[in-house]
Amino acid sequence: MTASDPRPAIDAVWRTESARLIAGLARFLHDVGLAEEFAQDALVAALEQWPETGIPRNPGAWLTTIAKRRAIDHLRRRERFAANLVELGRNQGVDGVGTAPDAASEQLDSDDIQDDLLRLVFVSCHPVLSTDARVALTLRLLGGLTTEEIARGFLVPESTVAQRIVRAKRTLTKAGVPFEVPAPADRPARIASVLSVIYLIFNEGYAATSGEDWMRPALCEEALRLGRVLAGLLPEDAEVHGLVALMEIQASRMRARTSPTGDPVLLLDQNRARWDRLLINRGLAALERSEALAHPRGPYAMQAAIAACHARARTAEETDWIRIAALYQALALQTPSPVVELNRAVALSMAFGPAVGLELVDTLTGEPSLAAHHLLPSLRGDLLRRLGRDSEAATEFARAATLTKNARERALLAERAAACEAAAHRMQRTGAAAEPSAMDLDSAARRPVTG
Amino acid sequence: MRFMVLVKSDADTEAGVLPSEELLTAMGRYNEELVAAGVLLAGEGLQASQNGARVQWNDGAAPTVVDGPFAEAKELVAGFWILQVKSKAEAIEWAKRCPAPEQGEQVLEVRQIFEMDDFGDAATPEVRESAEALRSKTEKK
Numbered sequence: 001m002t003a004s005d006p007r008p009a010i011d012a013v014w015r016t017e018s019a020r021l022i023a024g025l026a027r028f029l030h031d032v033g034l035a036e037e038f039a040q041d042a043l044v045a046a047l048e049q050w051p052e053t054g055i056p057r058n059p060g061a062w063l064t065t066i067a068k069r070r071a072i073d074h075l076r077r078r079e080r081f082a083a084n085l086v087e088l089g090r091n092q093g094v095d096g097v098g099t100a101p102d103a104a105s106e107q108l109d110s111d112d113i114q115d116d117l118l119r120l121v122f123v124s125c126h127p128v129l130s131t132d133a134r135v136a137l138t139l140r141l142l143g144g145l146t147t148e149e150i151a152r153g154f155l156v157p158e159s160t161v162a163q164r165i166v167r168a169k170r171t172l173t174k175a176g177v178p179f180e181v182p183a184p185a186d187r188p189a190r191i192a193s194v195l196s197v198i199y200l201i202f203n204e205g206y207a208a209t210s211g212e213d214w215m216r217p218a219l220c221e222e223a224l225r226l227g228r229v230l231a232g233l234l235p236e237d238a239e240v241h242g243l244v245a246l247m248e249i250q251a252s253r254m255r256a257r258t259s260p261t262g263d264p265v266l267l268l269d270q271n272r273a274r275w276d277r278l279l280i281n282r283g284l285a286a287l288e289r290s291e292a293l294a295h296p297r298g299p300y301a302m303q304a305a306i307a308a309c310h311a312r313a314r315t316a317e318e319t320d321w322i323r324i325a326a327l328y329q330a331l332a333l334q335t336p337s338p339v340v341e342l343n344r345a346v347a348l349s350m351a352f353g354p355a356v357g358l359e360l361v362d363t364l365t366g367e368p369s370l371a372a373h374h375l376l377p378s379l380r381g382d383l384l385r386r387l388g389r390d391s392e393a394a395t396e397f398a399r400a401a402t403l404t405k406n407a408r409e410r411a412l413l414a415e416r417a418a419a420c421e422a423a424a425h426r427m428q429r430t431g432a433a434a435e436p437s438a439m440d441l442d443s444a445a446r447r448p449v450t451g
Numbered sequence: 452m453r454f455m456v457l458v459k460s461d462a463d464t465e466a467g468v469l470p471s472e473e474l475l476t477a478m479g480r481y482n483e484e485l486v487a488a489g490v491l492l493a494g495e496g497l498q499a500s501q502n503g504a505r506v507q508w509n510d511g512a513a514p515t516v517v518d519g520p521f522a523e524a525k526e527l528v529a530g531f532w533i534l535q536v537k538s539k540a541e542a543i544e545w546a547k548r549c550p551a552p553e554q555g556e557q558v559l560e561v562r563q564i565f566e567m568d569d570f571g572d573a574a575t576p577e578v579r580e581s582a583e584a585l586r587s588k589t590e591k592k
Contacts, residue, residue, distance in 0.1 A: 008540035015541055016488065114487070221535055228489035255566075278493060278533070 023116035033169030133168035238294030242301030248283030321351035374403035394420035454542035460527035477550035
């Protein structure tokens, strides 16, 4: 059977070719926005011609040829324009491209494409751009996603994403951001920016626990793919492998994170047989690569090491909480943050009992950055409950329920508040002890540790 | 979504004939390309069926073991890739780029891997639970 509608096949070619195409064009145009425009022109040409002619044997080369032709025409026009201005004797304000069309054409054929992709990654995540703009531009230029797909993933109107992309390109041009790999001195900071954009995309998809929209899990897959691409481009960077390890291991739990009815399932209650062993093994391998490259571990590798502790435990009871608590302590030294401390409190409570955890949690109650967050009261509630202080636990769970923005989480917390309330009453009547309960380790553990 | 791309056997793979150096090099480059694009999750080549066996069940009787080789070369699998991609078209696009021998037939079969959600509404919680129970049994080696 032959495919009748060429559209899916053209989309697929675009998906596999667009980043390289844009990256190659951007090198000699020195302008990412223009590069994307000409790449899009080539796509339009493909959409017009391929349904008639069929998809060419080497579709990538076809797209490159068309886009290159448009780009060269553009450069010629600009050169002529510049020459005219020279004749008129007022050439001061003109930004000469400085590359003859033929030389440019040769450049595009060279096999420096890996370097070009890396440059494109750094430009898309450039610090002159807002975080939203970095995310949108990365998904658009490197992921080959449409504006509509990005909008669906981030639950914002399509026009918002379109605007972000237009503005981002304008900002890059205005700031004169060069199409280059940053100097060695700037590299760590710039790589950190790229990693945080990729992890943000991943978390956006991961935070949606239910399958309400196919685009959100797809964001996780795209972030993972970008991470793997980056690991190929920067094989010597320990933190890139650390981030890939972290994402692979977290993604391995995706299937186990929701019950058949769509409710979130907490880490310790998850059916570990549903964890994806292939992704776990990939994650552990990436972590090994990262650890072989750098000691001590960076923040992503550290979080991956923690995730690996869970992945290695065949049952929840086998979890090495002492090691996890130690890793969180090391992480807290590197990137001090109340959220990391909160996670450490969980680990401590699992390793040494709820009283030890509560001691640390109680030092965090004044933290302004946690004031609006449901994590603190929900953890405090959990520890209080395990200590048999049900009435106080109920108050904390009720408070947590008012703070979360996720409807399913709110229901779960309200349920716990009611259960604690009931237990407190029972306790008054009969003096029975409370049952221990699990906590939302998974959602606590995946919060970004910085910022 | 994930796809398994299956390489079908032929007389050569069954006879254990190694591909030409040229093809091996092209295959290596192809695999590198899959890795660089971030789409390759796993991939392996399988030895000829004479080094394998079949475990067969008939009408509920105890399983019998049949050693290879197996006759119907074209029905056998000689290797596979697992790709994570956005669409079936993308999986096909990658499959089309696989290098092929200059002579003779090569068949790749592109098959989508089940995710639990693919069962959609047809899978009631009970069905899902039992499917999961089954899976957890098979995964406990």
